Amino acid sequence: MQDKLELFSQKLLEWNAIHNLTGAKTPQEVQNNINDSLYPLQFLDSTPQKALDIGTGAGFPGLVLAIAMPQTHWILVEPRKKRASFLHYIKTALKLDNVTVIPSRIEEIAPTKVDLITSRAVMPTKDLLQLAKDFIDKETTILLYKGEEVTRELDDITNYQIKQNGKRRYLFLKGKDVI
Numbered sequence: 765m766q767d768k769l770e771l772f773s774q775k776l777l778e779w780n781a782i783h784n785l786t787g788a789k790t791p792q793e794v795q796n797n798i799n800d801s802l803y804p805l806q807f808l809d810s811t812p813q814k815a816l817d818i819g820t821g822a823g824f825p826g827l828v829l830a831i832a833m834p835q836t837h838w839i840l841v842e843p844r845k846k847r848a849s850f851l852h853y854i855k856t857a858l859k860l861d862n863v864t865v866i867p868s869r870i871e872e873i874a875p876t877k878v879d880l881i882t883s884r885a886v887m888p889t890k891d892l893l894q895l896a897k898d899f900i901d902k903e904t905t906i907l908l909y910k911g912e913e914v915t916r917e918l919d920d921i922t923n924y925q926i927k928q929n930g931k932r933r934y935l936f937l938k939g940k941d942v943i
């Protein structure tokens with residue numbers, strides 16, 4: 765896993781020097797994003813079979829999680845062409861057979877139920893749950909990477925867990941509480 769993460773980091777820095785894929789411009793910034801992506805893994809109680817990352821951008825968190833979780837099939841949804849091309853390039857270069865890259869918006873793709881949904885810095889929680897509703901069943905875990913104001917977005921959702929690491933808030937929801 766470490767070798768793959770290093771190669772991902774190196775290629776991201778190379779691509780990012782030409783195309784503007786992400787704000788992470790230095791090895792340390794990329795590493796910080798990798799650490800952020802991986803941190804909440806310790807709170808997952810089982811290995812999901814199928815997972816969906818919405819708005820993967822240059823790979824955070826979905827691609828990093830796919831490298832760390834080879835037993836899970838990851839669907840990475842990213843509509844911006846250069847970002848999706850980069851994800852596809854990394855899938856091929858790192859031989860990530862457990863990854864499918866879909867270069868579309870989440871609302872444009874055929875829904876399928878998944879065990880885990882992740883997303884970071886894409887849209888407010890309620891909007892995301894609405895667009896992702898056909899991917900969610902009662903057992904689905906939803907893991908959203910949020911900031912300190914996370915609870916303001918929750919309105920009537922009362923059953924959730926938040927794990928904190930510095931300013932990051934990892935929001936865990938269960939399908940049965942949001943559908």
Ligand SMILES: C[S@@+](CC[C@H](N)C(=O)[O-])C[C@H]1O[C@@H](n2cnc3c(N)ncnc32)[C@H](O)[C@@H]1O
Pocket residue numbers: 786818819820821822823824825841842843844847868869870871883884885886
């Ligand atoms: C601020 S970037 C965050 C990228 C990455 N998740 C991260 O944290 O580095 C937001 C990403 O969400 C994607 N996005 C925006 N609306 C989307 C939608 N409706 N469905 C899927 N992706 C979307 C954008 O193309 C963009 O790459």
